[in-house]
Amino acid sequence: MDLMAVRLGFVGTGGIANRHLSCAQKSEDMEIVATCDVVLDRAQEAADKYGGTAYADFVEMYDAEKPDAIVICTPPFAHGDIEEEAAKRGIHIFVEKPVAISMEMAKGVLDAVREYEVITQVGYMFRLSEPIRKAQQMLSERAIAMVQAHYYMPGLPNKGWWTKLDMGGGQLVEQATHMLDLGRFLAGDVRSVIGKVSTVHDWTPPADYEEPAGLVSFKEGFEIPDTTALILEYESGAMGTLSCSLVPQVKWDNGFKVVAEGALVTIDGPNASWESEDGEYEEAAPGDWADAVLTQFVDAVQGKGEATIPYEEGVRSLAISLAGYESVARGNAPVELAEILPEDL
Ligand SMILES: NC(=O)c1ccc[n+]([C@@H]2O[C@H](COP(=O)([O-])OP(=O)(O)OC[C@H]3O[C@@H](n4cnc5c(N)ncnc54)[C@H](O)[C@@H]3O)[C@@H](O)[C@H]2O)c1
Structure with missing residues (x-):
């Protein structure tokens, strides 16, 4: 039917x-x-x-x-x-x-x-990319030690809300959330977060600057950090880090290294590869993976x-970014996810 x-x-x-x-x-x-x-x-x-x-x-x-x-x-x-x-x-x-x-x-x-x-x-x-699903299955049988994630964007999207913390949430909430969510998919929930943020680039437009379409290197009213680092403690005891930056450079790059017992996994965008005691694996996602x-x-x-x-997963992943900012507000003290999440989740 x-x-x-x-x-x-x-x-x-x-x-x-x-x-x-x-x-x-x-x-x-x-x-x-x-x-x-x-x-x-x-x-x-x-x-x-x-x-x-x-x-x-x-x-x-x-x-x-x-x-x-x-x-x-x-x-x-x-x-x-x-x-x-x-x-x-x-x-x-x-x-x-x-x-x-x-x-x-x-x-x-x-x-x-x-x-x-x-x-x-x-x-x-990214959770539904087939190579990443296979990596998750392989990792689910092993103890994970380290989840090292990064999201490097070579400039700033030319959208007004992106530069405003209370509208876009900065790169940590808006974009690096992909990596924090995928970290949860690969290694389970996070217990606590330590965060540190910095602004490295001078975003003030030069006098003769004409704003191009797409990513930009300068923006009036830029008020978000352009470089962020988190240290994550997973419920399992695994450790994690997130590095993200939108300082203008030449290339998009997002992914992971995951260290597990007997295996080292690399995730590059939607693609995954690993070397393990059982052999090597490498797979690229098809063009329509998204x-x-x-x-x-x-x-x-x-x-x-x-x-x-489901929506609950989005709330749990958002909480990691918010815990990162809360840690910054508390002078880089660790923030427990339980302090950020609703009690009934
Ligand atoms: N999954 C991904 O890979 C991915 C990629 C890009 C963007 N996103 C997410 O998608 C969202 C939108 O990003 P974008 O790049 O398309 O932004 P955008 O600014 O290009 O588009 C957002 C649109 O929403 C409209 N809008 C704002 N408030 C509205 C309202 N109350 N009712 C109806 N329309 C409203 C705006 O006018 C605008 O046209 C962001 O949260 C972003 O993180 C996800």
């Missing part, structure tokens, strides 16, 4: 929404019914390209279109009502990482998705499977 295509609404149709819209457009299991952005022209542009009706107001979109599910691609500060109003209407929720800018905001949504029992999935797409996080969610909405990265 053919299952009905899932009727999808999109909220926030800027950069990353295009990846999910183009995945949805290709899939017989997804129908794009509406696009919504506070900048209506952006929603209209997406609707013209991918289909659906454009809206500037998400509540109007929910009530007029009654989508089965929504795909939320708004910046970290623009969450809360979008999810809560959807949950109340029984609309299932895919949300890009990070799930929120603060634990208070995340807790409000967590309560709503639990109360109304909607299916949720967070866009931590689609799996949305297709798995849609399968779950259709009743064909499970969404394996």
Whole structure:
């Protein structure tokens, strides 16, 4: 029996929404019914390209279109009502990482998705890359000693909210959250965090500076750290580090070294390789690897499977970044995750 295509609404149709819209457009299991952005022209542009009706107001979109599910691609500060109003209407929720800018905001949504029992999935797409899944399986049979993660971006995304701590959360909340989440996927939960931040580059634009599209080297009003280091203690006793920087250089680079008993794993973007007592392994992810996080969610909405990265996972991973900043605020003292997470998680 053919299952009905899932009727999808999109909220926030800027950069990353295009990846999910183009995945949805290709899939017989997804129908794009509406696009919504506070900048209506952006929603209209997406609707013209991918289909659906454009809206500037998400509540109007929910009530007029009654989508089965929504795909939320708004910046970290623009969450809360979008999810809560959807949950109340029984609309299932895919949300890009990070799930929120603060634990208070995340807790409000967590309560709503639990109360109304909607299916949720967070866009931590690296978890569903096949080579990384195989690495996780191999590691699950071994004691892990060290999880060394990094996220180096060669400049700053040219979006106003990225430079503001209370809108984007800085690289630690906005971007390095991918690595902190993947660290949890590979090595389990984190018990405590020590954080240190620095700003190394002078972001003041030179007098004759013309801002290019894409990543930039200078930005008026830059107020986030450009270089961050964390020390993590995992529940298992494993140690971890995260290094991240957006100081202008030449190349994107994100990944891990994981030291386990009898194995050394390297994760480079979505690809994984390792040397172990049992031999060597190396696998590159296919070109469309990043689609799996949305297709798995849609399968779950259709009743064909499970969404394996529910909202709770997003809250737990966000808490590590927030614990890092809390440690900075406390003069680099260790911060227990239990102090940051909601009591009922
Ligand atoms: N998984 C990934 O690899 C990945 C990659 C890039 C971005 N992201 C995440 O996706 C999110 C969006 O990033 P982006 O680069 O697409 O940002 P963006 O600024 O390009 O797009 C965000 C859009 O949301 C709109 N918006 C803001 N508030 C809104 C509201 N209340 N209702 C409706 N629309 C609203 C903005 O007008 C904008 O068009 C961020 O949290 C980011 O971390 C994830």
